[in-house]
Amino acid sequence: MKGDAKMSLKNKVEGTKDQVAGKAKEVEGKATGDKTREAQGKAQGILGKAKDKLEEAKDTVKETVDDLKKKIDKK
Template sequence: MSDVNKKFDSKKDQLSGKAKEVEGKVTGDRAREAQGKTQSLMGKAKDKLADAEETVKGVVDEAKDKMKKTSDD
Protein backbone atom coordinates (compact mmCIF):
# COMPACT_ATOMS: atom_id res chain seq x y z
CA MET A 1 0.00 0.00 0.00
CA SER A 2 1.41 3.39 -0.92
CA ASP A 3 1.96 6.15 1.61
CA VAL A 4 -0.96 8.13 0.19
CA ASN A 5 -3.27 5.11 0.44
CA LYS A 6 -2.18 4.49 4.04
CA LYS A 7 -2.88 8.11 4.96
CA PHE A 8 -6.27 7.99 3.21
CA ASP A 9 -7.16 4.74 4.99
CA SER A 10 -6.24 6.17 8.37
CA LYS A 11 -8.26 9.34 7.79
CA LYS A 12 -11.21 7.25 6.60
CA ASP A 13 -11.08 5.24 9.83
CA GLN A 14 -10.88 8.40 11.91
CA LEU A 15 -13.87 9.95 10.15
CA SER A 16 -15.97 6.78 10.24
CA GLY A 17 -15.11 6.29 13.88
CA LYS A 18 -16.11 9.83 14.76
CA ALA A 19 -19.42 9.39 12.93
CA LYS A 20 -20.14 6.17 14.84
CA GLU A 21 -19.17 7.85 18.10
CA VAL A 22 -21.58 10.73 17.48
CA GLU A 23 -24.31 8.32 16.39
CA GLY A 24 -23.84 6.39 19.63
CA LYS A 25 -24.04 9.56 21.71
CA VAL A 26 -27.19 10.76 19.93
CA THR A 27 -28.97 7.43 20.19
CA GLY A 28 -27.68 6.58 23.66
CA ASP A 29 -25.99 3.44 22.31
CA ARG A 30 -22.84 3.14 24.42
CA ALA A 31 -21.58 0.13 22.47
CA ARG A 32 -21.77 2.07 19.19
CA GLU A 33 -20.07 5.05 20.82
CA ALA A 34 -17.25 2.81 22.08
CA GLN A 35 -16.95 1.18 18.67
CA GLY A 36 -16.56 4.61 17.11
CA LYS A 37 -13.93 5.71 19.61
CA THR A 38 -12.00 2.51 18.98
CA GLN A 39 -12.13 2.91 15.21
CA SER A 40 -11.06 6.54 15.49
CA LEU A 41 -8.11 5.59 17.68
CA MET A 42 -7.12 2.87 15.22
CA GLY A 43 -7.13 5.46 12.45
CA LYS A 44 -4.88 7.73 14.49
CA ALA A 45 -2.53 4.83 15.20
CA LYS A 46 -2.37 3.98 11.49
CA ASP A 47 -1.57 7.62 10.74
CA LYS A 48 1.30 7.64 13.26
CA LEU A 49 2.60 4.35 11.87
CA ALA A 50 2.57 5.73 8.32
CA ASP A 51 4.51 8.79 9.53
CA ALA A 52 7.06 6.56 11.25
CA GLU A 53 7.45 4.44 8.10
CA GLU A 54 8.10 7.56 6.03
CA THR A 55 10.71 8.74 8.52
CA VAL A 56 12.48 5.39 8.56
CA LYS A 57 12.49 5.23 4.76
CA GLY A 58 14.03 8.69 4.63
CA VAL A 59 16.78 7.76 7.10
CA VAL A 60 17.52 4.52 5.24
CA ASP A 61 17.68 6.33 1.90
CA GLU A 62 20.06 8.92 3.37
CA ALA A 63 22.30 6.18 4.75
CA LYS A 64 22.33 4.40 1.38
CA ASP A 65 23.25 7.64 -0.38
CA LYS A 66 26.10 8.31 2.06
CA MET A 67 27.41 4.76 1.70
CA LYS A 68 27.25 4.98 -2.09
CA LYS A 69 29.00 8.36 -2.07
CA THR A 70 31.71 7.00 0.25
CA SER A 71 32.26 3.94 -1.93
CA ASP A 72 32.48 6.10 -5.06
CA ASP A 73 35.26 8.25 -3.55
Protein backbone atom coordinates in the same frame (compact mmCIF):
# COMPACT_ATOMS: atom_id res chain seq x y z
CA MET B 1 4.23 7.54 -8.38
CA LYS B 2 6.48 4.87 -6.91
CA GLY B 3 4.91 1.76 -5.41
CA ASP B 4 5.99 2.67 -1.86
CA ALA B 5 4.59 6.18 -2.13
CA LYS B 6 1.34 4.87 -3.58
CA MET B 7 0.96 2.37 -0.72
CA SER B 8 1.85 5.00 1.85
CA LEU B 9 -0.76 7.40 0.47
CA LYS B 10 -3.37 4.63 0.39
CA ASN B 11 -2.64 3.76 4.03
CA LYS B 12 -2.81 7.41 5.08
CA VAL B 13 -6.18 7.78 3.36
CA GLU B 14 -7.44 4.65 5.13
CA GLY B 15 -6.30 6.06 8.47
CA THR B 16 -8.12 9.32 7.85
CA LYS B 17 -11.20 7.44 6.67
CA ASP B 18 -11.21 5.41 9.91
CA GLN B 19 -10.93 8.58 11.98
CA VAL B 20 -13.84 10.26 10.19
CA ALA B 21 -16.06 7.16 10.23
CA GLY B 22 -15.19 6.55 13.87
CA LYS B 23 -16.15 10.09 14.82
CA ALA B 24 -19.45 9.73 12.97
CA LYS B 25 -20.24 6.49 14.83
CA GLU B 26 -19.24 8.06 18.12
CA VAL B 27 -21.53 11.05 17.57
CA GLU B 28 -24.34 8.76 16.42
CA GLY B 29 -23.91 6.65 19.55
CA LYS B 30 -24.01 9.71 21.80
CA ALA B 31 -27.08 11.09 20.02
CA THR B 32 -29.01 7.83 20.28
CA GLY B 33 -27.72 6.80 23.70
CA ASP B 34 -26.12 3.69 22.19
CA LYS B 35 -22.99 3.21 24.31
CA THR B 36 -21.83 0.25 22.20
CA ARG B 37 -21.94 2.30 18.98
CA GLU B 38 -20.19 5.17 20.73
CA ALA B 39 -17.42 2.83 21.92
CA GLN B 40 -17.09 1.33 18.44
CA GLY B 41 -16.64 4.82 17.05
CA LYS B 42 -13.99 5.72 19.59
CA ALA B 43 -12.12 2.48 18.84
CA GLN B 44 -12.26 3.06 15.09
CA GLY B 45 -10.99 6.60 15.56
CA ILE B 46 -8.08 5.37 17.65
CA LEU B 47 -7.30 2.76 14.99
CA GLY B 48 -7.22 5.49 12.35
CA LYS B 49 -4.81 7.59 14.43
CA ALA B 50 -2.60 4.54 14.98
CA LYS B 51 -2.49 3.89 11.23
CA ASP B 52 -1.41 7.48 10.63
CA LYS B 53 1.36 7.25 13.23
CA LEU B 54 2.57 3.97 11.74
CA GLU B 55 2.77 5.54 8.28
CA GLU B 56 4.68 8.50 9.69
CA ALA B 57 7.17 6.13 11.35
CA LYS B 58 7.56 4.11 8.14
CA ASP B 59 8.20 7.32 6.17
CA THR B 60 10.82 8.44 8.69
CA VAL B 61 12.62 5.11 8.59
CA LYS B 62 12.59 5.09 4.79
CA GLU B 63 14.00 8.63 4.65
CA THR B 64 16.75 7.69 7.12
CA VAL B 65 17.69 4.60 5.13
CA ASP B 66 17.72 6.58 1.88
CA ASP B 67 19.97 9.22 3.46
CA LEU B 68 22.37 6.54 4.70
CA LYS B 69 22.48 4.94 1.25
CA LYS B 70 23.39 8.29 -0.30
CA LYS B 71 26.18 8.83 2.21
CA ILE B 72 27.57 5.35 1.58
CA ASP B 73 27.42 5.82 -2.18
CA LYS B 74 29.43 9.07 -1.90
CA LYS B 75 32.31 7.23 -0.25
